[in-house]
Amino acid sequence: MAKLLVVDDEVGIRELLSEILEDEGHDVLTAEDAGQARKLIEENPLDLILLDIWMPDTDGVTLLRELSSQHLIHCPVIMMSGHATIDTAVEATKFGAFDFLEKPISMQRLLSSVSNALAQETPADTESRQQDAETQSEPSEAKAVIYGHNGNELATIPFTLELRDARDSFEKLYLQSVLEEESYSMSKVAARTGLERTHLYRKLKQLEITLPAKEKTA
Incomplete structure (x- = not known):
């Protein structure tokens, strides 16, 4: 307990x-x-x-x-x-x-x-x-572990990254997860993320997130 x-x-x-x-x-x-x-x-x-x-x-x-x-x-x-x-x-x-x-x-x-x-x-x-790590010649790398809704580990983001790069990595994982959960319905993704669709498409392009050939726009 x-x-x-x-x-x-x-x-x-x-x-x-x-x-x-x-x-x-x-x-x-x-x-x-x-x-x-x-x-x-x-x-x-x-x-x-x-x-x-x-x-x-x-x-x-x-x-x-x-x-x-x-x-x-x-x-x-x-x-x-x-x-x-x-x-x-x-x-x-x-x-x-x-x-x-x-x-x-x-x-x-x-x-x-x-x-x-x-x-x-x-x-x-x-x-x-x-204490064991202190005896090693190279310290272990600090990192953030990102988990999905089902508790599985999606990725790790090392703290050696600059803040902008770390934020981009997190946003990419977040948007990829939301896109999959909403079956690539852009209106639903926009509503859930609080982004206007124009801003959403610009963000996806910025983060190099590729959409399926026949994405849902409804």
């Missing part, structure tokens, strides 16, 4: 996620804002944190950055949001977020992400690996 913390200002989401995760056998704590979250994180040995990005007092990315800088995060963190931009997701990953869940969150996506996060090495394993 793992001890999880769900941080979200919406009581309905906290209760729903808690119910689902408790049914899976986990011990779930909840916090409605950054202040409560800080207290629970400092007082409890946690195995996983699910952290909402948009909260009234302190947003989730800022909280993650603060806790990481204070070395208070000792477990995987999964970010959640229904309104986050690609830049926000990339920033959260830079500060140690394991995964990003887009609201509304499906049960399958939630459980898959939680399972993958809990399967990661423990802080003790991480410390041991870092």
Whole structure:
């Protein structure tokens, strides 16, 4: 049984996620804002944190950055949001977020992400690996791992890239995924991504994303 913390200002989401995760056998704590979250994180040995990005007092990315800088995060963190931009997701990953869940969150996506996060090495394993790495002549490369909706690993983006190149790589993966899910219906893709169709086509060309010969325009 793992001890999880769900941080979200919406009581309905906290209760729903808690119910689902408790049914899976986990011990779930909840916090409605950054202040409560800080207290629970400092007082409890946690195995996983699910952290909402948009909260009234302190947003989730800022909280993650603060806790990481204070070395208070000792477990995987999964970010959640229904309104986050690609830049926000990339920033959260830079500060140690394991995964990003887009609201509304499906049960399958939630459980898959939680399972993958809990399967990661423990802080003790991480410390041991870092100590071993220090004895090597070449340090391991820091990178962001991008996962698909079904929890499978899509690609990795090394932090050695310049920010613009890293953002382009993320946007390309994002648009390719949305295109496939919407069966290349450009009107649906435009609505889902919030891009005007002219801008969308320009973005696809910029990122060198090739469409099928008979793309759907409806």
